[in-house]
Amino acid sequence: MKKTIQFRLNGRPTKLTTDDDRRLLWVLRTDLDMTGTKHGCGAGLCGSCTVVVDGKAVRSCQTPLKNVDGKEVLTIEGLEQNGKLHPLQQAFADHGALQCGFCTPGMIMNAYALLQQQPQASRDAIAEGMERNLCRCGAHQRIVAAIEEASHAKGGRS
Amino acid sequence: MTTTVQGLDRRTFLKLVGGGIVVMVSVGPSALLGQERRRGYPEDLNAYLRIDEKGHVTIFSGKIEMGQGVMTSQAQMAAEELGVGLDSVTMVLGDTDQCPWDSGTYGSLTTRVFGPALRAAAAEGRAVLMQLASKKLGVPKENLLVENGVVSVAGDPSKKVTYGELAQGKQIARLVDEKALLRSVKEFKLMGASPKRLDGVDKVTGRAKYAGDIRLPGMQYARIVRPPAHGATMKSVDVSAAKEMSGVTVVQQDDLVAVLAGDPETAAAALGKVKAEWTKPSLDVDNDGIFAYLLEHAPAADVRLNRGDLAAARSSASRVFESTYNTAYLAHAPMEPHTAIAELKDGKMTVWAGTQTPFPTRDGIARAVGLDPKNVRVITPYVGGGFGGKSSSRQAVEAARLAKAAGVPVQVAWTRPEEFFYDTFNPASVIKVASAVDANGVITMWDYDVYYAGERGTGIFYEIPNAMIRTHSSWGGGSGAPTAHPFAVGPWRAPGANMNVFAAESQIDIMAAALGIDPLEFRLRNTKDPRMRSVLQAAADAYGWKAAAAPSGKGRAIACGIDAGTYVALIADVKVDRATGNVKVDRVVCAQDMGIVVNPDGARMQMEGCITMGLGYPLAEELRFKGGDVLDRNFGTYHLPKFSMLPKIETVLVKNDELLPQGGGEPAIVPMGAVIANAVFDATGARLYRLPMTPARVLEGIRKAEKKT
Numbered sequence: 120m121k122k123t124i125q126f127r128l129n130g131r132p133t134k135l136t137t138d139d140d141r142r143l144l145w146v147l148r149t150d151l152d153m154t155g156t157k158h159g160c161g162a163g164l165c166g167s168c169t170v171v172v173d174g175k176a177v178r179s180c181q182t183p184l185k186n187v188d189g190k191e192v193l194t195i196e197g198l199e200q201n202g203k204l205h206p207l208q209q210a211f212a213d214h215g216a217l218q219c220g221f222c223t224p225g226m227i228m229n230a231y232a233l234l235q236q237q238p239q240a241s242r243d244a245i246a247e248g249m250e251r252n253l254c255r256c257g258a259h260q261r262i263v264a265a266i267e268e269a270s271h272a273k274g275g276r277s
Numbered sequence: 278m279t280t281t282v283q284g285l286d287r288r289t290f291l292k293l294v295g296g297g298i299v300v301m302v303s304v305g306p307s308a309l310l311g312q313e314r315r316r317g318y319p320e321d322l323n324a325y326l327r328i329d330e331k332g333h334v335t336i337f338s339g340k341i342e343m344g345q346g347v348m349t350s351q352a353q354m355a356a357e358e359l360g361v362g363l364d365s366v367t368m369v370l371g372d373t374d375q376c377p378w379d380s381g382t383y384g385s386l387t388t389r390v391f392g393p394a395l396r397a398a399a400a401e402g403r404a405v406l407m408q409l410a411s412k413k414l415g416v417p418k419e420n421l422l423v424e425n426g427v428v429s430v431a432g433d434p435s436k437k438v439t440y441g442e443l444a445q446g447k448q449i450a451r452l453v454d455e456k457a458l459l460r461s462v463k464e465f466k467l468m469g470a471s472p473k474r475l476d477g478v479d480k481v482t483g484r485a486k487y488a489g490d491i492r493l494p495g496m497q498y499a500r501i502v503r504p505p506a507h508g509a510t511m512k513s514v515d516v517s518a519a520k521e522m523s524g525v526t527v528v529q530q531d532d533l534v535a536v537l538a539g540d541p542e543t544a545a546a547a548l549g550k551v552k553a554e555w556t557k558p559s560l561d562v563d564n565d566g567i568f569a570y571l572l573e574h575a576p577a578a579d580v581r582l583n584r585g586d587l588a589a590a591r592s593s594a595s596r597v598f599e600s601t602y603n604t605a606y607l608a609h610a611p612m613e614p615h616t617a618i619a620e621l622k623d624g625k626m627t628v629w630a631g632t633q634t635p636f637p638t639r640d641g642i643a644r645a646v647g648l649d650p651k652n653v654r655v656i657t658p659y660v661g662g663g664f665g666g667k668s669s670s671r672q673a674v675e676a677a678r679l680a681k682a683a684g685v686p687v688q689v690a691w692t693r694p695e696e697f698f699y700d701t702f703n704p705a706s707v708i709k710v711a712s713a714v715d716a717n718g719v720i721t722m723w724d725y726d727v728y729y730a731g732e733r734g735t736g737i738f739y740e741i742p743n744a745m746i747r748t749h750s751s752w753g754g755g756s757g758a759p760t761a762h763p764f765a766v767g768p769w770r771a772p773g774a775n776m777n778v779f780a781a782e783s784q785i786d787i788m789a790a791a792l793g794i795d796p797l798e799f800r801l802r803n804t805k806d807p808r809m810r811s812v813l814q815a816a817a818d819a820y821g822w823k824a825a826a827a828p829s830g831k832g833r834a835i836a837c838g839i840d841a842g843t844y845v846a847l848i849a850d851v852k853v854d855r856a857t858g859n860v861k862v863d864r865v866v867c868a869q870d871m872g873i874v875v876n877p878d879g880a881r882m883q884m885e886g887c888i889t890m891g892l893g894y895p896l897a898e899e900l901r902f903k904g905g906d907v908l909d910r911n912f913g914t915y916h917l918p919k920f921s922m923l924p925k926i927e928t929v930l931v932k933n934d935e936l937l938p939q940g941g942g943e944p945a946i947v948p949m950g951a952v953i954a955n956a957v958f959d960a961t962g963a964r965l966y967r968l969p970m971t972p973a974r975v976l977e978g979i980r981k982a983e984k985k986t
């Protein structure tokens with residue numbers, strides 16, 4: 120149904136009038152030109168499209184726009200502050216926790232929510248929390264190391 | 278000699294390039310041959326670099342960045358030879374209008390074959406600059422030093438001139454081949470170091486653009502009517518309901534029926550309204566029956582190796598071991614599905630495509646839309662994984678045809694189910710081996726038949742006096758039987774080698790176990806190849822190997838191989854759950870000799886990637902199908918390696934600075950099937966001959982092994 124939806128996107132008030140059943144992924148990528156969030160499977164199975172809504176990681180390919188009405192949406196584009204990489208972004212770059220980089224935005228956003236909920240996450244907890252995000256290039260070992268470094272457990276500031 | 282670039286002669290080309298110093302690279306075609314399909318391309322430039330009037334270096338290369346890190350390693354090589362900092366180098370990759378012709382990015386060729394040429398070009402650029410500097414400063418070349426693009430006089434650092442100043446007002450062009458003099462390993466500053474990936478920041482911020490991220494005014498999102506099965510033909514199609522939707526355009530052109538809309542969801546809804554009827558061929562074969570079917574349809578053998586006297590060796594052998602190995606069809610499943618955006622403007626077609634082969638793709642588009650190739654431009658943004666699957670770029674042709682038909686820019690982004698249908702899968706294969714060993718543990722015979730995996734990975738590095746290797750068809754279909762597969766097949770990370778090394782290195786383990794010889798000792802006893810011995814030893818040292826014959830109950834094993842000029846040995850620890858048949862790999866140690874290592878951290882990254890990706894085909898990946906119906910169409914049933922499968926990975930780079938850099942993107946994945954199968958045997962006594970080793974197959978193997986004892 121066509122409706123006006125309002126939410127905060129990366130801290131900025133955002134308003135659009137469209138079918139509120141559309142998926143957040145496509146609204147971000149098409150209507151808002153925010154292409155950092157990726158489409159990998161369209162079925163909630165890969166995590167490439169992960170964004171953070173009110174502090175929780177969600178799969179934007181499965182999230183109808185109406186679900187974010189009035190909420191706080193954070194995407195990969197919103198992590199950098201004043202030109203400075205977020206500690207997770209920095210750790211991913213430092214550890215080479217990416218190859219083709221296509222899974223990376225989803226990985227970082229999932230890790231962001233994970234560390235919000237478990238700032239002291241152990242290696243095992245990190246691996247468990249990342250389980251449903253797929254990476255075909257096999258960057259897993261470095262992804263875990265990067266998240267660990269950014270976590271409080273290692274004195275990071277995520 | 279007139280050298281043409283994009284149909285231009287060299288003079289026009291240089292005018293277009295602009296001033297400064299331009300060095301063109303020509304790798305004789307012979308260096309790039311080696312795989313049949315590369316024959317017959319024009320002798321041409323392979324790349325060039327330009328030093329502009331600010332001293333900035335731009336490298337134009339037809340190679341593409343799909344995660345393997347060549348954007349960084351190529352820049353490093355050029356910066357090293359030129360004597361500039363890495364930040365003075367810009368890479369322009371995979372743009373058919375800006376870069377010279379290139380056959381594609383595959384086969385771990387970029388560093389191995391292309392690298393020396395690029396280094397030579399940079400070295401030539403440096404020589405030109407030194408000559409200019411010598412004139413300008415009035416000092417012989419021998420007395421000049423270069424650092425960060427500044428030439429200074431030895432002992433008098435105040436006398437200096439920058440590359441930019443030297444290039445100013447000049448138009449100098451040179452052509453080099455790979456024979457130019459290169460800097461030696463001892464002189465390296467940038468090569469052999471591990472700077473951070475040049476693409477890292479783009480990729481962690483979401484700024485990196487992939488094909489699907491390009492936005493053009495008026496761009497329409499396409500969905501194409503797809504057959505339900507391979508081989509199906511369209512009987513009828515009714516697009517009337519789709520046509521009635523507002524904002525939807527329908528294109529019908531021969532076999533291509535598509536709907537276009539302003540956003541992907543409307544396009545999907547419109548596609549849902551198209552009613553098509555299909556005739557499905559009946560093909561009575563599935564992923565279990567395929568092996569018998571493939572053997573039945575196998576073409577005659579090509580003999581690749583025939584030495585000694587097989588029959589005599591067989592009859593005199595005390596024991597002959599005969600095995601048949603089976604491997605499944607595999608999907609490439611890059612996280613980025615095939616995507617392209619096409620725009621036709623003023624008679625010129627521009628296509629942004631996620632492709633490993635920009636130039637062949639350009640030519641394919643030109644043929645499909647009836648344009649001269651020089652009026653087609655393929656631009657390759659970042660590619661979200663390829664693994665061989667994006668060597669074929671059907672989506673780019675589809676986008677171009679639709680853009681032409683509809684007169685608007687069109688995006689074709691395959692859905693995951695489309696990706697799992699039009700992928701060129703790694704072919705299923707059958708490998709039959711008979712081998713013999715004498716009482717001293719010396720291999721005496723090797724009789725090897727490979728069906729549908731081809732020759733890569735069949736090379737023998739063991740000293741076997743009597744050996745025969747026959748290939749029946751290859752991973753790309755090959756001689757005589759491309760139609761035996763129910764769908765398209767093609768190159769998959771180290772094409773064919775994964776299958777061949779799984780069979781060969783399992784067979785070696787079978788013999789070692791039967792004789793009660795430690796598997797490392799057995800390998801060392803049978804190979805004199807110094808590079809192989811050194812990687813085996815390095816892996817064993819890093820692991821802390823203690824001799825024991827398999828099955829030792831420990832669940833550890835070794836396997837080795839040669840790929841893309843690189844030697845690799847893997848040792849793995851596994852745990853097998855005897856109740857469920859589940860296999861967990863706990864640790865993998867990988868030792869690799871890849872010649873000079875351009876970027877050690879980048880090399881390790883590729884090794885880790887190979888090992889992690891390489892957990893999939895041995896344990897979980899198998900494309901299921903029934904006739905032309907592909908049953909696994911998304912990640913819910915086709916299982917990629919996940920975090921929970923991750924072993925502890927340790928990588929060792931075995932120093933070999935005597936050898937030019939060898940391939941790094943593929944070798945370490947090659948022995949993964951064998952090392953896991955061997956470790957499962959070591960843990961349980963169950964030998965598995967079929968990949969993937971699913972829990973059910975492992976349980977069956979364990980039951981069989983128990984019966985035998």
Ligand code: FES
Nearest residue numbers: 159160161166180
């Ligand atoms: S695209 Fe949303 S989970 Fe894969």
Ligand code: FES
Nearest residue numbers: 218219254255256
């Ligand atoms: S880096 Fe390529 S999919 Fe993860």
